[in-house]
Amino acid sequence: xxxxxxxxSEKETNPWVSxxxxxxxxxxxxxxxxxxxxxxxxxxxxxxxxIPVLLDDGRYEVFTGYRVQHSIVRGPSKGGIRFAPDVTLDxxxxxxxxxxxxxxxxxIPFGGGKGGVICDPDVLSPGELERITRRYTSEIMDIIGPExxxxxxxxxxxxxxxxxxxxxxxxxxxxxxxxxxxxxxxxLGGSKGRTEATGRGCMIVTLEAxxxxxxDPINTRVVVQGFGNVGGMSAKLMARSGFxxxxxxxxxxxxxxxKGLDIEALMKHRNETGSITGFAEGEDIDRExxxxxxxxxLLPAAKENVIxxxxxxxxxAKIICEGANxxxxxxxxxxxxxxxxxxxxxxxxxxxxxxxxxxxxxxDRQGFFWNEQLVNGRLEEIMVNSxxxxxxYAEKHQVHNRLAAYMLAIDRVASALQTRGLYA
Numbered sequence: 001x002x003x004x005x006x007x008x009s010e011k012e013t014n015p016w017v018s019x020x021x022x023x024x025x026x027x028x029x030x031x032x033x034x035x036x037x038x039x040x041x042x043x044x045x046x047x048x049x050x051i052p053v054l055l056d057d058g059r060y061e062v063f064t065g066y067r068v069q070h071s072i073v074r075g076p077s078k079g080g081i082r083f084a085p086d087v088t089l090d091x092x093x094x095x096x097x098x099x100x101x102x103x104x105x106x107x108i109p110f111g112g113g114k115g116g117v118i119c120d121p122d123v124l125s126p127g128e129l130e131r132i133t134r135r136y137t138s139e140i141m142d143i144i145g146p147e148x149x150x151x152x153x154x155x156x157x158x159x160x161x162x163x164x165x166x167x168x169x170x171x172x173x174x175x176x177x178x179x180x181x182x183x184x185x186x187x188l189g190g191s192k193g194r195t196e197a198t199g200r201g202c203m204i205v206t207l208e209a210x211x212x213x214x215x216d217p218i219n220t221r222v223v224v225q226g227f228g229n230v231g232g233m234s235a236k237l238m239a240r241s242g243f244x245x246x247x248x249x250x251x252x253x254x255x256x257x258x259k260g261l262d263i264e265a266l267m268k269h270r271n272e273t274g275s276i277t278g279f280a281e282g283e284d285i286d287r288e289x290x291x292x293x294x295x296x297x298l299l300p301a302a303k304e305n306v307i308x309x310x311x312x313x314x315x316x317a318k319i320i321c322e323g324a325n326x327x328x329x330x331x332x333x334x335x336x337x338x339x340x341x342x343x344x345x346x347x348x349x350x351x352x353x354x355x356x357x358x359x360x361x362x363x364d365r366q367g368f369f370w371n372e373q374l375v376n377g378r379l380e381e382i383m384v385n386s387x388x389x390x391x392x393y394a395e396k397h398q399v400h401n402r403l404a405a406y407m408l409a410i411d412r413v414a415s416a417l418q419t420r421g422l423y424a
Contacts, residue, residue, distance in 0.1 A: 012329045013305045015094035021330040023097070026406035029399065036414050043093060044077075044111075045069040049139035051117065053131045063119050063132055067140045069149055070096035070112040073417050076147055077113030078103060078354060080154025080183075081136075081161070083129070087116035091304075098325055099354070102347040104409035106386045108358045111413075113149050115140070121156045133161055137168040144169070146179035146365065152357050153183040155303075163188055179364035182357035191360035193375035194353075199233025200376065201352015202323045203241065204383040205344050206297055209319050212391065213342070217242045221295040223317070225249040226302030227276060230323045230350065232267065234299055239263045243297075247290050248276055251302075254290035255282035292316060300327035301350075307332050315341065322346035337400045345402040347409065348390055355382050 011017050020041065027037050051063040066089055069077040079099040092114045100112030117136055121129060143149055153162055162181045166188060169180045178189030186192065193200075210217055217238075222245045224235045235245050244260035255261065255276050262281055269279050277284050291298070291306070294316045300306045301323030307315065312328075312335035320336065321344045322328065328336065328343070336343055356379055363369045370378075394404035 012308060012331050014090060015304050015326050016090040016097075018326060018330040019094040019097045022333075022402065022406050023410065026403055026410050029397065029403065030407055030411060030414075032410065032414060036417065039417065040071070040410065040413060043068050043070045043096060044072055045143060046089070046093070047140060047143060048089070049136065051132055051135045051139060053128065053135060055128055056125050063117055063136075065115070065117040065136045065139065066092045067115040067143060067149070068092045068096040068113060069143065070114075071100040071413060072111045072148070073413055073420065074104065074111055075109035076111065076145075077149045078110035078152070078182075078357065079113035079115065080152045081115035081117070081157050081165075082155035083117050083119050083121050083132075083157055083161075084155055085118060085120040087118045092116045095325055098347055100413060101406060101409035102351050102354055103358075104412040105347050105390065105405050106351045106355055106382055107412070108355060108382075110150070110354070110358065113151070114154075115151055116154075129161070130164055133157075133164040134168045137165045138172070141169060141172060144180060146177065146361070150179070150357075150361060151181045152354075159183055159185045159190060179361055182360040182364075184360070189360070189364045191356055191363055191375060192370065192372040193379065194356045194360060195229070196233050196237065197356035197379060198230045198323065198350050198353035199235075199237055200379060201355065201383050202230065202234040202299060202301070202321050202349055203237045204352070204380055205349050205387045206238070206299070206319065206321045207241070208384055208387045209321070209342060209344055210296075213318070215296060218244075220244060220297060221246045222297040222299060223247040223249070223290060223293050223295045224323075225291060225298070225300045225306060225327075226324065227266075227270065228302070230353075231299065231301030232263075234301060234321075234323055235261075235263045236267070246295060247285070247293055249287050249290045250276050253277040254285050254287045255279045256285045256290065256293070257282040297321060299323050303327070305329055307336070309335065312336055313339070315339070317341060320344065322349045325350065333400070333402060343401050344387070345390075345405045348386055348401075348405050351386065352379055352383060355379055 047067045049065045096112045096114035103110040162184045184190040247256045297319045298317035299321045304326035307328040312332040319342045
């Protein structure tokens with residue numbers, strides 16, 4: 001990508017630009033050879049497909065889909081499939097690269113991949129979504145598989161979507177191939193603990209950060225942005241562990257209670273009304289101002305570019321745990337570092353999901369399934385060790401946590417690449 005071709009006003013919020021900027025800074029500090037940088041910066045494969053679908057009203061529509069494999073150096077590429085009207089190739093590229101570094105930072109044997117379909121699930125019927133999913137799967141079938149590229153759920157996709165992907169792939173292979181995707185229903189080879197995994201991982205690393213600073217969870221005020229699977233599960237698990245969740249922020253508003261919100265009751269209210277606003281046990285406040293509340297922990301768990309140069313200098317949290325992918329722009333990193341805010345970067349903080357996806361892949365290939373206690377115990381072990389690896393790396397190299405996480409991940413992938421050598 002030629003950065004000069006992107007207007008300066010858009011560079012900060014372009015996810016691929018942010019991914020490249022962080023990679024370049026980490027590679028420079030590592031003293032990485034320019035040739036290795038070129039290889040690691042580039043996606044191994046990018047596929048764009050057309051998805052013709054017969055809609056319920058009898059019309060034909062053609063949707064656009066993408067699948068990007070950023071790296072297969074340390075194992076099959078791994079990453080979700082998102083359905084959204086604003087999916088772009090740059091976004092998918094960035095998310096695939098982040099998956100490479102995420103898998104490396106928690107030291108699981110995957111590279112990074114990502115997929116997306118440009119569509120609006122809110123206006124599509126279940127039948128239309130199934131037809132889009134199955135045709136998309138058939139179009140990318142030649143590049144996915146248990147040993148090559150293993151998709152998973154992401155924004156607006158779920159276990160049912162993965163069941164359709166698995167079934168379509170299996171029908172073409174003429175055998176049931178459960179390990180082709182993760183995030184499946186339990187009845188089709190899914191893993192116990194997978195639904196809670198990303199939120200549980202966020203809680204685990206936040207607890208480690210509190211231990212690092214000697215802060216008691218009971219005295220910890222948390223603001224959560226996003227109330228979907230990641231934000232909602234993080235809030236629920238943290239509340240059960242004694243954290244005080246003082247604010248939840250969603251796309252349509254924010255609800256606040258200085259004494260702590262009843263997360264279970266708020267979930268029930270949202271399910272009944274379709275919104276978190278109007279909750280009897282909280283006060284509706286402005287979404288943008290909610291991000292700036294005085295708190296110990298801010299947990300952005302929705303989309304990219306939530307913390308930017310426009311608001312980073314007004315963030316009052318002591319710790320930011322990035323439940324979402326890319327919630328902080330690269331330009332905002334320096335501001336947060338100057339403010340001495342302790343950031344648990346996304347490639348570490350939300351790696352609980354891909355870690356338990358790895359467990360699911362292992363269980364499918366073994367044909368032997370673990371109980372939830374074993375899944376959660378192994379997740380905690382990996383998340384705690386990875387947190388300590390990143391913090392130690394940051395202290396050793398005198399850099400902030402995000403840079404340390406990238407340096408650690410890039411070093412691991414570069415080392416694997418050098419050991420394998422280049423086939424020519």
